[in-house]
Amino acid sequence: MSLKNDILYELLSADDYISGEMLAEKFNVSRTAVWKAIKNLSHEGYGIDAVRNRGYVLREDNDLISVQSIKSKITYDMDVLYYPIVDSTNNCCKRLLADGKEGVFLVTADEQSAGRGRQGKSFYSPPLTGIYFSLVVRPHASLQNAVTATTAASVAVCQAIENLSDKKPKIKWVNDVYLDGRKICGILTEAITNFEEGVVDSVIIGIGINIKTIDFPEDAGQAGSLNANIGRSALIAEITNRLMDIVGGDYKAFIDYYRSHSMVIGEKIKFIKNGKVTPATAVEIDEQGGLEVILENGEKTVLRSGEISIRKI
Numbered sequence: 016m017s018l019k020n021d022i023l024y025e026l027l028s029a030d031d032y033i034s035g036e037m038l039a040e041k042f043n044v045s046r047t048a049v050w051k052a053i054k055n056l057s058h059e060g061y062g063i064d065a066v067r068n069r070g071y072v073l074r075e076d077n078d079l080i081s082v083q084s085i086k087s088k089i090t091y092d093m094d095v096l097y098y099p100i101v102d103s104t105n106n107c108c109k110r111l112l113a114d115g116k117e118g119v120f121l122v123t124a125d126e127q128s129a130g131r132g133r134q135g136k137s138f139y140s141p142p143l144t145g146i147y148f149s150l151v152v153r154p155h156a157s158l159q160n161a162v163t164a165t166t167a168a169s170v171a172v173c174q175a176i177e178n179l180s181d182k183k184p185k186i187k188w189v190n191d192v193y194l195d196g197r198k199i200c201g202i203l204t205e206a207i208t209n210f211e212e213g214v215v216d217s218v219i220i221g222i223g224i225n226i227k228t229i230d231f232p233e234d235a236g237q238a239g240s241l242n243a244n245i246g247r248s249a250l251i252a253e254i255t256n257r258l259m260d261i262v263g264g265d266y267k268a269f270i271d272y273y274r275s276h277s278m279v280i281g282e283k284i285k286f287i288k289n290g291k292v293t294p295a296t297a298v299e300i301d302e303q304g305g306l307e308v309i310l311e312n313g314e315k316t317v318l319r320s321g322e323i324s325i326r327k328i
Contacts, residue, residue, distance in 0.1 A: 094116075
């Protein structure tokens with residue numbers, strides 16, 4: 016990590032002021048380098064008080080993500096890991112799984128340097144203005160049921176937003192969450208399969224939500240923000256609770272909610288499959304979350320997660 020992020024982690028972990036001298040000694044840098052890092056953090060929006068002869072401390076009014084604040088609001092027993100910055104929270108989960116980490120756990124970060132979306136797209140993940148986290152669950156289920164987790168994630172996100180704000184988000188099949196015609200949330204689900212037993216051993220559900228992000232890169236397309244006064248830790252915990260409720264129960268129980276929040280049913284759409292663009296009309300969501308469509312020649316077909324991308328005409 017950079018010196019700035021190293022110092023941020025120290026400030027997040029501290030219960031009191033930390034002197035500039037102590038920070039300089041710990042990271043083997045000059046006091047001037049510490050001061051510059053603190054200044055950069057302040058410019059990024061972190062409220063930091065500096066008191067002569069005491070040092071630096073994060074103000075209590077920061078909307079900061081911490082392990083303690085998330086765990087205090089999660090109703091399920093799980094490990095929660097926080098990092099100031101990672102390449103992507105999904106990648107971090109993969110490394111932890113490869114190192115033998117067991118059980119259900121959640122990884123969150125203030126910033127992703129290489130946030131990923133579906134079909135190899137990047138997900139812009141600047142510090143402070145959004146939430147970026149991945150939940151690892153252990154369904155020990157068939158691949159078909161595990162794939163449905165991506166649909167469940169979009170439902171959990173919408174339910175959490177509706178519970179914590181007056182916003183009314185919609186779902187663009189398969190699992191993008193939109194508000195006022197702009198994408199505010201991306202979801203990337205990755206399954207780790209036990210081929211010997213023929214089941215999915217673990218599923219990584221990555222979720223990124225733009226809460227107050229304003230300046231998007233040019234390739235961000237229809238990106239938008241939630242613009243709601245919701246604490247980031249509170250939103251992470253609420254989505255996690257909702258998602259665990261769904262994953263631990265009957266997958267079919269949430270499908271009516273998913274259908275009612277669809278923004279594509281009845282719409283003229285185009286889907287891309289095997290490099291071919293095909294026009295169609297979206298007519299229904301089936302019990303597994305597949306999109307039933309009618310082609311221009313009258314033929315009916317069902318589109319499945321992971322096989323296509325879809326966009327309105």
